[in-house]
Each structure stands twice: as C-alpha cells, then as structure tokens.
Amino acid sequence: MADGNALRTVDVARESGYSVQQVRDLERLGVVPPAVRSSNGYRAYTPVHVRALRAYRGLAGAIGPVAARQLMADLWTRTVTEAAATINDVHIGLARERDEVLRAQQALWAIESEAAHHGAAGVDDTMTITELAAALGVRTSTLRFWEREGLVIPERVTSLRARRYDASAIGAARIVAALRGSGYGIPAVRDIVGSLHSLHSLEEGDGPERVRRILVERLDRIGARSVELLRAGADLAAVLDSLTPARA
Structure with a gap:
C-alpha cells in the first residue's frame, strides 16, 4: 500500500x-x-x-x-x-473502572474483617447520596433503585429524610457497582450480596470467594480492554x- x-x-x-x-x-x-x-x-x-x-x-x-x-x-x-x-x-474512564474494582476489593476485605472481629471495620467517611453517586459514577436514581431492591440501605437523617451512607453501606454500594459492571443482573447481585452478610456463608467462604473471583475476573477484563x-x-x-x- x-x-x-x-x-x-x-x-x-x-x-x-x-x-x-x-x-x-x-x-x-x-x-x-x-x-x-x-x-x-x-x-x-x-x-x-x-x-x-x-x-x-x-x-x-x-x-x-x-x-x-x-x-x-x-x-x-x-x-x-x-x-x-x-x-x-x-484512558481515564478505564482507569476509573479499575480503581472502583480495587475499592470494591477493599470493601470486601472490610466486610470479612467485620464478620471475623464482630466490630466495625470501615475506613470511608459517611457520604450523601450525591457524593456516593459521583464516587461510583452512577446516577442518584440508580442508588435509590438499589435501595428499593434491598441491595444498599442508607441511613436517613433530618425531617427531610435525606439519605446518608455509612461505611458499611458505602462498601456494599462499591461491591454492587462492581457486580453490575460485570454484567450481573439484580437477582444475582441480591443473591451474592446477601451471601456476604450471611455468617454461615462467611464460614464456608462461599460468599466472599465468589465475589473475590468476580472482581479478579473484572480486573482481568479491564486489563485486556486497556x-x-x-x-x-x-x-x-x-x-x-x-x-x-x-x-x-
């Protein structure tokens, strides 16, 4: 040519x-x-x-x-x-996706640590719905939808019932976002997230191991896309x- x-x-x-x-x-x-x-x-x-x-x-x-x-x-x-x-x-978008999966891995570690020590293990400050939506790159309406589906439950404060998310809810939201980004539908996400908070599942290792495997696979796909x-x-x-x- x-x-x-x-x-x-x-x-x-x-x-x-x-x-x-x-x-x-x-x-x-x-x-x-x-x-x-x-x-x-x-x-x-x-x-x-x-x-x-x-x-x-x-x-x-x-x-x-x-x-x-x-x-x-x-x-x-x-x-x-x-x-x-x-x-x-x-390039920035792919880097952000990778960072969010890494944060989801940190959230998984916090959930496991909390279950093992029977205490709070969060490192994030509380967030408003607007702040959390911006951090995850989703709309506030998405967080409200996740709430209705029982996936991420915020605290509510003030007479206006303004939503505020504590460390536990932020961690759950990061994991839900990563699972949704991996292509999992709401029923599957509900099942996986529910298993994380089941002590029996934690003892067997099924819940955390399943999420850990999904997150690693997602990181691999992001790497291939990069x-x-x-x-x-x-x-x-x-x-x-x-x-x-x-x-x-």
Whole structure:
C-alpha cells in the first residue's frame, strides 16, 4: 500500500481486516469519512481510512462497538486538541473502572474483617447520596433503585429524610457497582450480596470467594480492554494527525 495512491474498497478491506461490506457499512455509520467518488462512481479511499478502521477495531475492544462507532464519528468533527482530549477521557474512564474494582476489593476485605472481629471495620467517611453517586459514577436514581431492591440501605437523617451512607453501606454500594459492571443482573447481585452478610456463608467462604473471583475476573477484563486501547494508539495518532489543527 503506497501513501498518496487511491485505494479501492477491496484494498481497504484487505489492509484493515474487514470485509468489503463491513467497510461500506462503517463508512455509512461515520466511522471513517466518506470516500471520494471518482468520475466513474467508484470509491477512492486513502491510507487514513485504513488507519481509522484499525483504530475502530481497538476502540471496539476497549469500550464496545456502539460507543466506539459514536466516538469515531465524533472525532472527524473535532480539532486535534479536542480529539486528543476525547481519547484521553477513554484512558481515564478505564482507569476509573479499575480503581472502583480495587475499592470494591477493599470493601470486601472490610466486610470479612467485620464478620471475623464482630466490630466495625470501615475506613470511608459517611457520604450523601450525591457524593456516593459521583464516587461510583452512577446516577442518584440508580442508588435509590438499589435501595428499593434491598441491595444498599442508607441511613436517613433530618425531617427531610435525606439519605446518608455509612461505611458499611458505602462498601456494599462499591461491591454492587462492581457486580453490575460485570454484567450481573439484580437477582444475582441480591443473591451474592446477601451471601456476604450471611455468617454461615462467611464460614464456608462461599460468599466472599465468589465475589473475590468476580472482581479478579473484572480486573482481568479491564486489563485486556486497556491493552486493546493501547494497541489502537498508533492508528488513533494517525487519525488525529489528519484532523484540523487546534483553533488559534
């Protein structure tokens, strides 16, 4: 493939690893900019189209195909500076997911410690519903839904019944968030969280071991997604190089 030469659809398919129909579909969805049409109506692509399709593949592995399609389509409307910030946000998002799973592991340790010593073992301060939602990256309505489902029970203070979460509730919320992020439905989460607070389950080790295994698997998946994002790095850089420079 020589830079500066127009590429046919079949050339782009071969170089990117997609089928000819997939190349056309991804162009239609805005993952790559529209190809120039020659006088005879055939599409004429450039090497940037190939790099964009490769970048999309890595992004799809990192954040999912739907989000990746939306992100790539948005990049073509941005300046280099704006697009670079968007990609940086993806890295930050993965780092935040990892941090939340690590905090869930700490919360699991606190629950086990509390059961073993029959005392409080929290290290977090109390939080309002707004503070906890922001810490977990969820909406306050999500926390209220978890409350209705019996997954996370806050304290209530003042005549306005404002919610405030103590260390135990914060720990439970972190574990619930990690389980939901791992794809577990509400009934399964209720079963798992319930087993954590069952002394019989704690003695058998089933509840904590099950959560511990889920959290480790989630960390592994986040690590694999981070590798996919890094693998897309050079191709994303090529896409950004083709964009409009930052405005003065």
